[in-house]
Amino acid sequence: MIALYEQAPLCIGGAALVIVIVTYTWQVLKSPVSRVPGPWHSKWTSLASKYQFLVGKEAYYVHSLHQKYGPIVRIGPNEVDISDVQAVQTIYAIKSEYSKTEWYNHLTSLPVRNLFDATDFEYHRRHRRLLGANMTESSLKAFLPIIVPKVDLAILRMREEMKTRGAVDVWKWWLFMATDIIGELTFGESFQTLEQGRKSAYTEQLELVAPLSAMRSIFPNLATIIKALPIPIFRQAVEGTKKLRQYSMDSLSRHQRLVNSDPTRAKQSLFTKLYKAVDENELTFEELLAEAQGYIVAGSDTTANTLTYLVWSVARRPDIKATLLSELRQLPRDYRESDLRQLPYLSDVIEETLRMYSAVPGGLQRRVPVGGAELAGHWLPTGTTVSAQSYTMHRDPFVFPNPDDFDPSRWREPTKAMLDASMPYGRGSRVCIGKHLAYMELRLATARFFLAFPEVSVSAKEGMTDEDMVAKVFFLLFPQGKRCLLEF
Numbered sequence: 466m467i468a469l470y471e472q473a474p475l476c477i478g479g480a481a482l483v484i485v486i487v488t489y490t491w492q493v494l495k496s497p498v499s500r501v502p503g504p505w506h507s508k509w510t511s512l513a514s515k516y517q518f519l520v521g522k523e524a525y526y527v528h529s530l531h532q533k534y535g536p537i538v539r540i541g542p543n544e545v546d547i548s549d550v551q552a553v554q555t556i557y558a559i560k561s562e563y564s565k566t567e568w569y570n571h572l573t574s575l576p577v578r579n580l581f582d583a584t585d586f587e588y589h590r591r592h593r594r595l596l597g598a599n600m601t602e603s604s605l606k607a608f609l610p611i612i613v614p615k616v617d618l619a620i621l622r623m624r625e626e627m628k629t630r631g632a633v634d635v636w637k638w639w640l641f642m643a644t645d646i647i648g649e650l651t652f653g654e655s656f657q658t659l660e661q662g663r664k665s666a667y668t669e670q671l672e673l674v675a676p677l678s679a680m681r682s683i684f685p686n687l688a689t690i691i692k693a694l695p696i697p698i699f700r701q702a703v704e705g706t707k708k709l710r711q712y713s714m715d716s717l718s719r720h721q722r723l724v725n726s727d728p729t730r731a732k733q734s735l736f737t738k739l740y741k742a743v744d745e746n747e748l749t750f751e752e753l754l755a756e757a758q759g760y761i762v763a764g765s766d767t768t769a770n771t772l773t774y775l776v777w778s779v780a781r782r783p784d785i786k787a788t789l790l791s792e793l794r795q796l797p798r799d800y801r802e803s804d805l806r807q808l809p810y811l812s813d814v815i816e817e818t819l820r821m822y823s824a825v826p827g828g829l830q831r832r833v834p835v836g837g838a839e840l841a842g843h844w845l846p847t848g849t850t851v852s853a854q855s856y857t858m859h860r861d862p863f864v865f866p867n868p869d870d871f872d873p874s875r876w877r878e879p880t881k882a883m884l885d886a887s888m889p890y891g892r893g894s895r896v897c898i899g900k901h902l903a904y905m906e907l908r909l910a911t912a913r914f915f916l917a918f919p920e921v922s923v924s925a926k927e928g929m930t931d932e933d934m935v936a937k938v939f940f941l942l943f944p945q946g947k948r949c950l951l952e953f
């Protein structure tokens with residue numbers, strides 16, 4: 466009797482465990498998501514895809530699932546990825562009711578939300594309206610006097626590096642260029658990485674913060690504990706977060722004071738007009754700060770990596786380079802950015818790069834709205850996480866024949882199916898706000914680069930091989946060798 470009494474806690478614990486397991490099993494098995502095709506383990510856990518995210522391969526993993534299971538695949542008990550045009554049009558519609566998931570909140574450590582990570586529709590709409598006015602094709606023309614000299618300086622620095630090193634790391638210089646451009650357009654002053662030839666302190670801090678962001682996005686609860694532990698890599702990340710915030714606050718305040726005191730002398734930035742919104746209480750300074758920090762991250766690696774893959778892809782294909790050069794050589798000597806918009810092959814090369822090397826190739830997570838939804842032939846309950854990834858959408862062989870070939874000519878007369886499947890900048894109400902700025906930089910840098918270095922080819926110096934260019938994906942894509950050596 467006494468022995469039984471002593472064992473009671475054990476029995477109660479055991480019974481509770483059995484109840485938990487049975488309830489979980491019951492929930493999993495009755496969930497409509499469990500009927501979506503996918504690997505058996507994804508019914509129970511999303512650990513496999515989380516692991517793939519941490520090693521930079523989730524986009525490839527999900528793509529392989531699509532090749533095996535079809536246009537809709539289960540990647541976790543409550544998570545599916547879809548590669549189906551109709552479903553994509555529903556999920557990422559202009560007036561979509563599919564909100565971004567909390568995953569976006571965990572990706573950044575900002576105390577208030579910004580355009581990129583906002584999950585609330587109204588908050589996002591208000592910010593998009595305020596920020597959008599400066600990001601149209603026509604308003605961005607005013608910033609060409611800031612952008613063009615930075616492109617030219619990047620080309621000059623590449624020429625210098627070629628002389629001293631015998632090869633040029635274009636990845637580094639495009640990153641410096643894109644960072645300096647978005648830095649000056651945001652803060653009204655450049656990071657001057659092109660001038661100094663090395664990463665800015667801001668970029669260095671961003672890199673230190675990255676491991677914690679990755680950890681937080683995958684294991685949000687664990688990250689809170691890890692942050693408090695004396696592990697150097699995470700301590701540095703916490704310190705880095707504070708420094709980034711301080712730098713952004715100082716720069717924005719400095720620029721704001723200049724704009725308010727002498728608007729004619731202050732350099733125009735994408736945020737100049739927004740100080741008025743702050744004064745009129747349409748936007749808080751904290752929100753403005755969060756937007757500025759978001760712009761630096763969203764506007765640097767994306768454009769730099771796209772340019773890197775573009776020049777690398779063209780440099781290794783003499784036929785494509787010759788066609789591009791013959792078009793570029795017809796430009797007047799004093800050509801303007803508007804002339805570049807008229808060049809069809811330049812545009813085809815850019816589109817093909819965006820197809821094959823989308824800077825954000827993985828799934829863009831959204832939440833199924835209240836009431837559930839029928840997508841790609843499956844009923845998904847309220848709250849299911851759904852995503853589509855450009856990596857897979859851009860490799861449908863029925864839409865893009867020989868999808869692994871870099872073939873700009875496929876864009877000469879794009880089919881409706883091609884346009885429907887394309888999503889390098891996302892789609893709908895959350896489509897990239899920096900898309901016109903990115904196109905501007907891509908056009909200018911590509912034209913300037915190939916006209917300056919028509920003999921460019923891929924370098925084998927310093928052990929550079931195609932392996933360096935295999936892309937890793939931590940939400941953003943980058944070459945795993947963290948370099949791209951070319952020579953001319």
Ligand code: HEM
Pocket residue numbers: 580581582593647759760763764765767768771823824825829830888889890891892894895896897898899900902903
């Ligand atoms: C080739 C260059 C670029 C590519 C491929 C790209 C791609 C994307 C993609 C795929 C999204 C959607 C993300 C999602 O739905 O989760 C996005 C959103 C965004 N991008 Fe870009 N981007 C590029 C350049 C830029 C630049 C230069 C900026 C500078 C301001 C920028 C700022 C943003 C912002 C703020 C958002 C969030 C928009 C919103 O949710 O309303 N991007 N970008």
